[in-house]
Amino acid sequence: MADTPELTTVLNHIGGKDVPAASGATLQLIDPATALPHGRAPLSGPEDVETACRAARDAFEGWSGTTPAQRQTALLRIADALERQADALTCAEVADTGKPRALFLTDEVPAIVDVLRFFAGAARNLPGAVAAEYAPGRTSLLRREPVGVCAQITPWNYPLMMAVWKVAPALAAGNTVVLKPSDTTPSSAVLLARLAAEHLPPGVLNVVCGDRDTGRSLVAHPCVRLVAVTGSVRAGQQIAAAAAADLKRLHLELGGNAPVLVHEDADLGDAVEQLSSLAFYNAGQDCTAATRILVDRRIHDAFLTAFAERAAGLLPGAPDEAHAAFGPLANATQLDSVTGLLDRLPDHCEIVTGGTPLRRPGYFHPATVIAGARQEDEIVQSEVFGPVVTVQPFAEESEALRMANAVPQGLAASVWTRDHDRAMRACRALRTGIVWINTHGTTVSEMPHGGVRHSGYGSDLSLTGLLEYTQAKHVML
Template sequence: MALVEFPTIPDLNHIIDGKRVTTSDRLPVFNPSTGEQVADQAVATEQDVDAAVQAAKRAFTTWTRTSGAERAELLLRFADAIAAEAESFARLESLDVGKPISTAREEMSFYVDPLKYFAGAARLAHGTSLGDVGPGLHSRVEREPIGVVGLIIPWNFPLLEAVWKISPAIAAGNTLVMKVTGVTPLSTTRFFEIAQEIFPPGVMNLVVGNSTGGKALVAHPDVSLVSLTGATSTGKQVAASAAQTLKRMHLELGGKAPVIVHPDIDLKAAAEYLVGTGYANSGQDCTAPCRVIVHEAAYEEFVGHYVDFAKGIQMGQGLDERTTMGPLVSATHRDSVRGFVERAADYATIALGGGAEDGGGYFVSPTVVLDPAQDSEIVQEEVFGPVVSIQRAGNEEQMLQWANDSQYGLAASVWSNDLNVTQRAARELNFGTVWINTHMQVIPEAPFGGFGNSGYGKELSMMALEEFSRYKHVMTQTA
């Protein structure tokens, strides 16, 4: 692997009420490409979280009175400011997560676009009027912001997840406290530093560090809603804690996306696309096409193409321009992924990869697992790494049955040129998003969220604005 020069990162601190707040307790931040420390971050205590919540609570008293047009203007200014630092953000995101710098650059539009979409949505939010409903009685329903919201984001797409949650929360008129993961805090901290130049103090607050800050945010009685993206096990714990104060919850949790491949398509083109998306971000994506179910008539050809394309992946450090797949995010996660593959070797065929790479970073090579049983661990559990299983199915009914045989219901795709086949799949698949002849295509205008152990609630679209709103019925006696 080629060695590249990494930028110097300043120490990272909380941002509360428009100011940087440091702590004596610090945690290191590591570069997943090398395993070396690149920064130092504050560790949020319960007191730090309370200070952030109180700042947001104070700011809400005036922020809630801003018009949709005012919030829209600030969101557009924010989008322009982020776009102006696109290359800097791409490098931070690459260093943070380990993703290829080329991928990080391509993702920048996905960070800016939701800010612009919700700037427009801020001006469209409204209630309803029932008009006169009885003698002298007039009824209306008003939409209101919820208040202080707590946002907790994961490590796999820190900047993207921050944008997805902040954009509708701000557009709806809320103030917020975000807890960013201590594993990947670089890009998000810079994001909040820029926000302080645009939004009033206290509207957007950030705490960094370990899980203590997240737990305190969930338990805080002045936080009216918590929106979490993370593992299903974490979501269950957070929901139980939030229930103690009866706060609203939005959970975007794990996934194990099935891909149904029929024989009537261009199998080589489909394999190329599915390799590109399956190993993107080193497979650390809850919608990654990691569970491929192929009709037996297409199985041998598809597998041949798939393995050939997977062999062409260029592993390397994230900031190396030649890299097409970087490391996993941490040593702990690398070891977890390797454990899945080692166990799978006892019951399935490892057609490619599975090993760790030398060089000091947290690398696992692209892995293809063939013919695992439907009830096997590699099929049923979320690996969250560069590991794809491919199963051989006898007919359409079995393909749909296997696809739905999962605790997760986030996303799925079906590949066929037969409209009847694809529409049956769209109807039968028990997933919040179903893609047809594509995968991992997400736009701000369409809702994103799953069923079952993938959580509840929606991100993106006007539905996300509803997640961050409450409704009040006002009845007036006019005569």
């Protein structure tokens, strides 16, 4: 009989120290590529949340009093530490998520480091009104001050990236943080906090692991003045209701259901190549994934054939399998959610390729393309968050725009056309926070990332994202 592999142990990071949950309770961490346990993490309770929030509160006065230059230096050093420890961070992330190791190391790690370095510079470039005499005999100036203790809750699809998107602007603005990562993917966030502890005073960045009840305790804690969440629409609604009781500020980056408008004059080969890669990246577990492709009916059949053929050649695999275009779904619950949507497809829908989970250990699902879906179908209205794409025809530009907007979410969209005026009309008409033209999915640290309607409010990244973590104070002399 083979020896049972030793489970890794993840600990909370509170007040600069690695500590277990006060109760000793733990959660089991499952490797999505094998469906077997690989580690344990603390199941934190109210006592742990209290300790972390108190540590963040006690650290706030000192950290908020540092100069922008000091905060910049700390963030730059953390970025350097992450770069040096890229292999360790990759191992932690891959164990929790099952992502292809090479893709995380080459795609995500550099982007994560770039966000830290951007906010290091942004700490010294807060925008504001010019001091002036807006009333006779009185000089007004504007101070941008940190909010206080920030509770941050991050998801399981990009554990380290989403942690950095939240932590970097909060620290750059002079706040202190209590971060709760997803219960299934805490490892890389805890490692981030341990690396950062070498360059931050104790209590500035704390991580408490746990489940939904842990998150509820954190949101309700009286020390917390801002709650930032990346997660599902339902989670955002529940957190917003809870935060309202204490009038906490909110930053919600919630679900997406991105429409893609492919017009008859688009470069068909380029659109197929780019979209097939971007739609299934990270097994489609991306709030901006190209999930609803709307194609001019004159090129619909040609696009569908080419896209489905390309999708069929994109194979999921384990982290170290060379052929893997993407990894498994993150957990059994998400695999069940995706298969449930497919099982409930109406008869008028056709699964062109894929559709059935792979018969192997782990939570693997092939790239799946669906034709014949109608606007009112669940598969169109719901965010799938898996490697599933619908392809629908449209007759004219106005119909495409109506179909694009006729879902509750409004995070991102893309338009594929050679017609500049058509692209500009779409930019105005699409009710989303992001519009890409002849590309899809690329983010840059300098530009905001956020949505409208059921995709939430507030922005990650950019100077706009930095201002989310400040409060304005008018001073008149």
